[in-house]
Amino acid sequence: MSEATQKVDAPDELPEELIAEHGLSPDEYARIRKELGRTPTLTELGIVSVMWSEHCSYKSSRIWLKTLPTDGPQVIQGPGENAGVVDLGDGDAAVFKMESHNHPSYIEPYQGAATGVGGIMRDVFTMGARPVANMNALRFGSPEHSKTRHLVSGVVSGIGDYGNCMGVPTIGGETNFDARYDGNILVNAMCVGLLKSDRIFKSAARGVGLPVVYVGSKTGRDGIHGATMASAEFDDASAEKRPTVQVGDPFTEKLLLEACLELMAEDVIIGIQDMGAAGLTSSSVEMADKGGVGIELDLDKVPCREEAMTAYEMMLSESQERMLMVLKPGAEPQAEAIFKKWELDFAVIGITTDTGRFVIKHQGAVEADLPLSALADGAPVYERPWVPKEPQVAPKEVPAADGPLSSLEALMGTSNLCSKRWIYEQYDHMVMADTVARPGGDAGVVRVHGTNKGVAVSCDVTPRYCAGDAFEGAKQAVAECWRNLTSVGADPLAITDCMNFGNPERPEIMGEFVAAVKGMGEACTALSFPVVSGNVSLYNETNGVAIPPTPAIGGVGLIPDVAKMAHLALAHDGDVLVVVGK
Amino acid sequence: MKARITITLKPGVLDPQGKAIEGALHALGFGGVDDVRQGKYIEVEIGESDPDRAKAEVERMCEELLANTVIENYSYELEAA
Amino acid sequence: MKARITITLKPGVLDPQGKAIEGALHALGFGGVDDVRQGKYIEVEIGESDPDRAKAEVERMCEELLANTVIENYSYELEAA
């Protein structure tokens, strides 16, 4: 233990059920005890449990994600920050990422999807970018399932209401239906932002004695345990976990966006990080860890919406529309003026230290004093056992089609291929007045404001293929995304991904994951189409039924001159149709 | 019978609308105003005159459609036509 | 005091939400349901303990902001804290 440790009033022992409820295995708990040399406090247990959850630590996936190609001359920022950044030339850059909000959207489709969109947009504007395009990749259960209708309409209106209110166009996405998603829908939201490549903001809190500042909405008891919930398999008792639903407030997020961009135009921010899953805990740990400093928070200063919130609750709250920043000393009044103008909360809640420890004080007591090294980089990493799965692509008995026309008709009537106009008409896809290719085509395209350059975006994966062969299916998803971008005339630049799978503790699921990562990696390497950001969502399983492996790919490309963009519509009578490829 | 149903957010659930209304009331000079919460009010004429059956029907409507019981509570009054 | 304010559409004013709810209730098998109207319910804590002044204040809030008196009526109850 370092000298800097403070006096903590820790209990003698914590009940086993409590530890299990926090999703920590006995081994993991033993590690914490060893690390601390004592029993953790409840607040510490909460902090560790969220930091070591699958959602935050990527403990099952990390070793495999490392194998993905992430470099290229176009890459300004690869995985590791809030979002990836690619070069668009002339000092312009695109920032993008995709993220899942699967479990919350199943429990409360409207709010779950809305807060998913809010979260991914925060990831993008935390980097200093103005969000300019949203996409969403949705998987629902079979259209006949009793819940599907309710889920579709809730998810779509949640995505729409949040993005529409933010004034960011939703320019495309994809939607599939399959009975294997009956109990686990997937809501993957992607956001693309634009910034100048010399004005990128990162999360590292470099420097000691710097003010740690909280801005945005007040903290309530929303979503406590959301991060652990997102990493736990569902069963019929999960309805009990309902009060953890977070409610989105896109209006406040719009103010937060404008206030952050206004402050970012000044030269006062050292590090900035949005509070997403595991809110104050993960944001402050990440900032301190990346900056190589310690951090001390005084929770008495945290703006709270509810009375008598405990340290545990404040550290684990997932209230939305909040940000944490580390400022240059003395810049507080300037920053405060901007946030007050936008009618947002602003509070200095802590300071960076040289102790390497994460210290939480509340009402005169030290509620947590943990070594930062144990929380972030020291989180467990598992090489979970996996077994390869035989490709299941041998065609079963397929009844003979009675002619191409009727087959075409039948295909067009399927829920996966039918028009998605009902969905994308609920999304404002024209706000910002730069949408040059609207939904309905292969890729959506927005102009870089004030230029002729276009950013093309596409989301793709065909879960059916991945269920047959995860390796080939993931390869195909990358290739399809690449084709969709090129088909509007864009040069594909890079991808983000959202890896949605079942329970990784089952070797055959882990096998699917491994195969998909390998397939993605192979395709990305072959196409010089690196991965610059991404997200993993595991445990998409209900009562032992897993979703088909669903590695959703979100790609971004550059169109040097939108006047030369290619369109889907046939333009003139007498145009010649050509098939290329084999 | 007529049912008058009030649907409110559960305590602790964030109420962005209430918050914004509170801000607007302050700006309009209603300084002492606090704790504004917005809910829904729904009136339904039900073709049921037996109070017990009416109650059961209204509750079923609230549970199945009118209230989002994940985040909302409901209450109601019945009034004979 | 706490004010519980109910805002309803004036009779004769089209109510798209009420109509949609009615349709959905019918679809769910609540066949006897009729005349569904949706309004708003707002709770406000006001820093005023004198009932007359509280009444005046709530009415002013409703007239100025909470209700659009072109299409909406309001009613309220006051409750001592």
Next chain:
Amino acid sequence: MKAAVVVFPGSNCDRDAKTVLTQVTGKAPAMVWHGDAELPEADLIVLPGGFSYGDYLRSGAMAAHSPIMREVIARAKAGTPVLGICNGFQVLTETGLLPGVLMRNRSLRFICKDVRLKVERNDTIYTRSYEAGEIVTIPIAHKDGNYFADDETLARVEGEGLVAFRYVSESGGLDDDANPNGSQHNIAGLYNERGNVLGMMPHPERLAEPALGGTDGAKIFTSLLEALH
């Protein structure tokens, strides 16, 4: 022509309005923050689209009470042209500068798509670049655009020729199918009696450039430029 665009918390088409005004007039408009009590001299005031105050309570209700609106109302009454687009139209009805209200769309859903509009008159400052009765394409993007007024108001609005635009089919018919949101008399836009205030749900600023798919929206701004120099 010197324009001013009012920015409310939650406005999100303010930049779009600025872009098109700059393109058409050659001059960037003044962007005025809602909290300011002062409004600069302007030949045209634009209330842009968006979700002022999140559209909470009622769309436009809270913005209608912001300090800057007192000044906007005074200018409108003195004859300054005021153009309210989408949320701006909702704000105008909430202030009473335009009659009626914009209720939830009858589908209860947000709708974003191109619609066909009939330009009812071309003798106003906003429409002189159009032909009278011209059918144009302009997008809508709203959840609360369902125009409602009582019978008496409707009769007056129609009698005085205050309807600016109606939703129509490609052939100009007032079919119900062409009415995207349930508006009475397919009303998409409305003038005040004096003709200096126009509120419209469709977004002319979004279809004012060939690259965006059309230029029908630009004519509102070129009309204003011609009328106001």
